[in-house]
Amino acid sequence: MRDPRAKWRISILVLVLAVAAAACSEGESVDVGDETTTTTGEATTETTEGSTTETTEAMTETTEAMVDDGMILVAAQGSEPDQLDPHMTSAYASFQVLENVYDTLVQPAADLSMEPALAESWEISEDNLTWTFHLRAGVTFHNGRELVADDVVYSFQRVIDEGLNGWRFAAVESMDAPDDSTVVITLTQPSPNLLVSIAGFKGMAIIPQEIVDDGSIGTNPVGTGPFRFVSQSPDEGILLEKNPDYWRADEGLPILDGILFRQIPDASTKLTALRTGEVHWIDSVPPQDIESLEAEDGITVGRVPGGDYHYFALNQSREPFDDVRVRQAIAMAIDRDEIALAAQFGAATPNETAIPASNAAWYYDYAPYAPADIEGAQTLLDEAGVSDLEIEFLVTSDFPETVTQAEVIAAELAALGISVVINDVDFSTWLDMEANGEFDAFMLSWVGNIDPDDFYYAQHHSEGGFNFQGYSNSEVDELLDAARVETDQAARKALYDQAAQLIVDEASYIYLYNPDNINAWRDELGGYSTRGDNAIRFEEATLN
Amino acid sequence: MGRTLPTGPHGSDGMTGFLVRRILQMVLALLGVSIVVFSLIHLVPGDPVRVALGTRFDQELYDLLRERAGLDRPIIEQYFTWLGNAVTGDLGVSFRNGQPVTTLILERLPATITLAGAALFIAVVVALPAGIISAARSGSGLDYTVSAASQVGISMPDFWAGVMYILLFSLTLAWLPSSGYSPLGNGVVEWVRHLILPAMTIGLISGSIITRFVRSAVLEALNQDYVLTARAKGLTEWQIVRRHVLPNAWIPIVTVIGLQLGFLLGGVVVVELIFAWPGLGRLALIAVKDRDFTVLQGSVLYIAFMFLAINLIVDIIYARLDPRVRVS
Numbered sequence: 001m002r003d004p005r006a007k008w009r010i011s012i013l014v015l016v017l018a019v020a021a022a023a024c025s026e027g028e029s030v031d032v033g034d035e036t037t038t039t040t041g042e043a044t045t046e047t048t049e050g051s052t053t054e055t056t057e058a059m060t061e062t063t064e065a066m067v068d069d070g071m072i073l074v075a076a077q078g079s080e081p082d083q084l085d086p087h088m089t090s091a092y093a094s095f096q097v098l099e100n101v102y103d104t105l106v107q108p109a110a111d112l113s114m115e116p117a118l119a120e121s122w123e124i125s126e127d128n129l130t131w132t133f134h135l136r137a138g139v140t141f142h143n144g145r146e147l148v149a150d151d152v153v154y155s156f157q158r159v160i161d162e163g164l165n166g167w168r169f170a171a172v173e174s175m176d177a178p179d180d181s182t183v184v185i186t187l188t189q190p191s192p193n194l195l196v197s198i199a200g201f202k203g204m205a206i207i208p209q210e211i212v213d214d215g216s217i218g219t220n221p222v223g224t225g226p227f228r229f230v231s232q233s234p235d236e237g238i239l240l241e242k243n244p245d246y247w248r249a250d251e252g253l254p255i256l257d258g259i260l261f262r263q264i265p266d267a268s269t270k271l272t273a274l275r276t277g278e279v280h281w282i283d284s285v286p287p288q289d290i291e292s293l294e295a296e297d298g299i300t301v302g303r304v305p306g307g308d309y310h311y312f313a314l315n316q317s318r319e320p321f322d323d324v325r326v327r328q329a330i331a332m333a334i335d336r337d338e339i340a341l342a343a344q345f346g347a348a349t350p351n352e353t354a355i356p357a358s359n360a361a362w363y364y365d366y367a368p369y370a371p372a373d374i375e376g377a378q379t380l381l382d383e384a385g386v387s388d389l390e391i392e393f394l395v396t397s398d399f400p401e402t403v404t405q406a407e408v409i410a411a412e413l414a415a416l417g418i419s420v421v422i423n424d425v426d427f428s429t430w431l432d433m434e435a436n437g438e439f440d441a442f443m444l445s446w447v448g449n450i451d452p453d454d455f456y457y458a459q460h461h462s463e464g465g466f467n468f469q470g471y472s473n474s475e476v477d478e479l480l481d482a483a484r485v486e487t488d489q490a491a492r493k494a495l496y497d498q499a500a501q502l503i504v505d506e507a508s509y510i511y512l513y514n515p516d517n518i519n520a521w522r523d524e525l526g527g528y529s530t531r532g533d534n535a536i537r538f539e540e541a542t543l544n
Numbered sequence: 545m546g547r548t549l550p551t552g553p554h555g556s557d558g559m560t561g562f563l564v565r566r567i568l569q570m571v572l573a574l575l576g577v578s579i580v581v582f583s584l585i586h587l588v589p590g591d592p593v594r595v596a597l598g599t600r601f602d603q604e605l606y607d608l609l610r611e612r613a614g615l616d617r618p619i620i621e622q623y624f625t626w627l628g629n630a631v632t633g634d635l636g637v638s639f640r641n642g643q644p645v646t647t648l649i650l651e652r653l654p655a656t657i658t659l660a661g662a663a664l665f666i667a668v669v670v671a672l673p674a675g676i677i678s679a680a681r682s683g684s685g686l687d688y689t690v691s692a693a694s695q696v697g698i699s700m701p702d703f704w705a706g707v708m709y710i711l712l713f714s715l716t717l718a719w720l721p722s723s724g725y726s727p728l729g730n731g732v733v734e735w736v737r738h739l740i741l742p743a744m745t746i747g748l749i750s751g752s753i754i755t756r757f758v759r760s761a762v763l764e765a766l767n768q769d770y771v772l773t774a775r776a777k778g779l780t781e782w783q784i785v786r787r788h789v790l791p792n793a794w795i796p797i798v799t800v801i802g803l804q805l806g807f808l809l810g811g812v813v814v815v816e817l818i819f820a821w822p823g824l825g826r827l828a829l830i831a832v833k834d835r836d837f838t839v840l841q842g843s844v845l846y847i848a849f850m851f852l853a854i855n856l857i858v859d860i861i862y863a864r865l866d867p868r869v870r871v872s
Binding site (some may be wrong): 025080082083091164166167215218219233234235236262263264267268269270272273276278398425426427428429431432433434435465466 | 554588589590591594595596597598602640641642643651652655707710711714715719720723724725726727756785817818820822826827830834835859860
């Protein structure tokens with residue numbers, strides 16, 4: 001006979017695991033996510049047990065108080081913020097959160113022109129080399145300390161020394177804080193795009209030095225923005241609460257009591273969570289679901305033409321792509337409408353240049369290629385003496401639209417007898433191969449650009465840092481160099497228009513389209529709109 | 545242990561020697577796992593600095609950041625540095641966010657263990673009765689129904705099943721939350737409500753697999769001569785199953801349950817993704833994407849450790865069930 005109690009051992013094993021799990025999960029803040037939003041209207045039990053530390057208890061009380069007010073917005077993001085240090089992260093998910101915590105010196109308005117933020121006003125010297133910024137009075141960080149000009153200088157110096165965005169200060173010679181409310185920036189050359197460079201997004205946030213010194217900046221951000229950071233846990237997401245001392249408090253802002261950012265990686269689960277009311281807002285909508293979601297009662301789809309652009313580039317250090325006629329033939333043979341339709345279900349605007357029509361100040365309406373002009377393309381290929389061409393497209397499933405686009409392009413180029421080999425790798429590998437020039441063609445998108453210098457210089461100047469396709473045209477170099485320092489807006493635009501024309505004509509990049517920026521939210525959420533720069537700002541948002 | 549096991553000449557030393565042997569094997573296996581994982585992630589292209597820089601690549605900055613992270617050292621050196629720290633319990637910090645790897649893992653371990661435990665619970669609760677009944681009534685309509693159902697369960701991809709459950713139970717019926725995790729500390733009701741769908745998704749799949757093993761193990765035991773004897777003695781079918789069949793069928797069943805638990809602890813990545821479950825699988829997946837070497841190594845090591853520990857526990861149960869195991 002064998003031990004008949006053996007079967008209970010398995011049960012005990014399961015039990016032990018369950019207890020271990022329970023023991024590991026310390027009592028933390030209440031799951032605000034469901035309490036505030038469950039549409040089924042069920043009463044939920046709130047038993048907070050075993051709060052271990054004082055801070056945890058305080059946190060829980062704060063959360064419960066907020067839940068009672070019912071003004072916590074639950075926002076779902078598709079990926080996880082890697083860290084919360086605005087100067088060190090490059091993750092859009094992090095910026096969705098930090099957008100509401102930090103401020104910049106100035107900031108992009110809804111129309112992408114630069115408006116006052118921490119700096120109330122600024123002057124530019126006669127020679128365009130000295131910019132003087134006057135800080136708003138009475139701005140405090142979330143730790144209670146008053147913002148002074150030294151904080152601005154410190155923050156910018158940290159970006160230059162440490163961060164990923166030091167290149168934005170290329171034209172800056174020195175920075176000074178002559179008094180607590182004045183910042184003076186001296187330049188080596190006139191830089192009409194200075195404001196965009198040093199304040200175009202929250203990667204240029206103004207931070208207090210003390211959270212760098214004590215090492216808490218990556219996990220416990222302290223800014224001047226409308227919301228204060230409360231807590232972050234993998235179980236419950238990131239919780240922000242209203243900053244009652246916000247510098248727009250006299251306007252009654254912010255209105256919400258807090259924001260809970262939940263991370264829901266699966267797109268269809270995220271969509272369901274919006275439909276069931278578990279979350280109020282989602283950061284994106286799969287293109288194929290936009291139409292059905294727009295038709296749904298109680299849900300708003302925010303959709304504006306975005307500043308991003310999708311493109312591909314041919315490797316000009318490889319034959320035959322060094323021949324401009326071959327590149328033009330390919331630019332000519334594709335059909336951008338078809339590509340945008342396949343990749344984004346039409347939630348995009350085909351464009352043969354980079355800058356979208358929504359960027360009114362810099363848009364240049366130029367479209368020399370007729371769609372799917374196979375005949376014209378064939379003529380060019382014949383002139384170049386190229387036949388039986390094979391192109392290896394470097395794409396990545398981490399950005400699935402690049403794969404779809406390559407498939408459509410493959411079908412379109414088949415009409416020219418060009419065969420396309422799709423090389424689909426993960427993004428990390430993609431970056432490696434792009435940097436090493438291991439491609440016939442690479443395909444991706446550029447996001448978050450506002451100023452034309454960001455659209456063209458690094459990508460198409462022969463000395464440009466991201467000119468992996470190897471484009472080199474001295475005329476383009478001169479135009480981009482001149483435009484960089486031209487302070488007259490109209491003259492500057494004329495220079496960029498000429499450069500764009502050459503870049504498009506010579507197919508340095510083959511531009512495809514500008515995708516729409518898309519968020520969706522339940523109608524309870526008011527005072528929010530999707531923005532052209534994809535910044536997620538809840539400072540004026542309300543919940544009913 | 546109230547019951548004395550038949551002890552041979554080896555006595556209790558048999559068990560100690562067995563344990564020492566198994567634990568040594570475990571350490572070697574973990575070392576092997578760490579070498580394989582380390583080599584693999586360093587051999588594939590891409591590294592965390594490249595990912596952090598993204599498309600804004602700059603060679604100088606890249607070199608600088610690599611140097612700061614120690615990634616410019618020879619791989620062998622990096623491995624031994626890592627190993628030296630790991631044996632003292634220090635798994636390093638994440639390249640992605642500078643957090644200690646151990647903290648990141650321990651934050652997520654409860655969620656993973658909860659999910660795996662609950663899934664196994666569902667699996668066993670479904671599989672044991674279903675497998676036993678279907679073996680005892682072999683060839684009946686009930687047997688066919690169980691077989692068909694378990695076939696469906698095995699063939700059902702977890703990502704598909706998960707999405708279907710969400711659409712049915714969250715969207716249409718509005719009974720359960722579609723995603724997320726509520727720690728036990730925040731109340732049992734919410735904990736259970738969040739747990740049901742993900743646990744069901746993999747629990748039913750595991751349960752289907754276990755059902756088949758239970759059925760065949762019980763069936764085999766039913767065909768033994770002693771069952772014939774028992775029948776001849778006039779015992780009822782249920783008495784036979786309970787007294788004679790189950791005790792003999794138990795070893796293969798324990799084996800498959802142990803394997804399934806190991807699979808559940810390490811293989812719930814997809815389910816964690818679908819249900820936004822903050823577990824170890826999701827941590828490891830993000831680490832792969834971002835080439836967060838230290839986090840990936842740490843997570844894989846933990847998963848491997850748990851898998852080996854479960855195997856060890858299963859073997860100890862064997863040794864209890866059947867003394868021959870520990871002597872051999």
